Amino acid sequence: MRKDMFKVIVERPRAGWRTQKLARGKLDRAGDLLPKKQGLRRQRKENGTHSKWLNENLAPLKRYLDRQVGRPWDKVHAEICEHLDPGHTVKQHVLEHLDDFVDRPAIGRDGRWLWSRRYYLADGPEPGRLYVHPVDGLLKRWKLKTGEAPRRDGRLPKRR
Secondary structure (H helix, E strand, O other): OOOOOHHHHHHOOOOOOOOOOOOOOOOOOOOOOOOOOOHHHHHHHHHHHOEEEEEOOOOHHHHHHHHOOOOOOOHHHHHHHHHHOOHHHHHHHHHOOOHHEEEEEEEEEOOOEEEEEEOOOEEEOOOOOEEEHHHOEEEOOOOOOOOOOOOOOOOOOOOO
């Protein structure tokens, strides 16, 4: 992994509008003092919703993970953590994005794989997605079997 991966991923110009001068230091007005009608643009200016947000360049991290398919996940994760110290808040945020790109299924009591994404539980893997094999611990890419097609809703057919 590149030694300057943190700079490549995080140090990118922030996107969005500059902070509006009208919103800085402005006190909240009482409800009866608010105007009865107000255009949307003026409201956004006065409330300061034209603000900046962080702009992360995660493509180098995705490419790095794609090149690591077949390697043990523990070694890949250790190499990433070596350059992205979890003690730093922004670097910890980048480490959290790993869950967006790599699934880590567990094996349930009945022997079935249990899939969980960052924000929801899933029925199965998405085609082409990276995952860590729960038995051997290798980083792999999920592939469809020959003649198998994903369902209309994007999920895979149930395997027997």
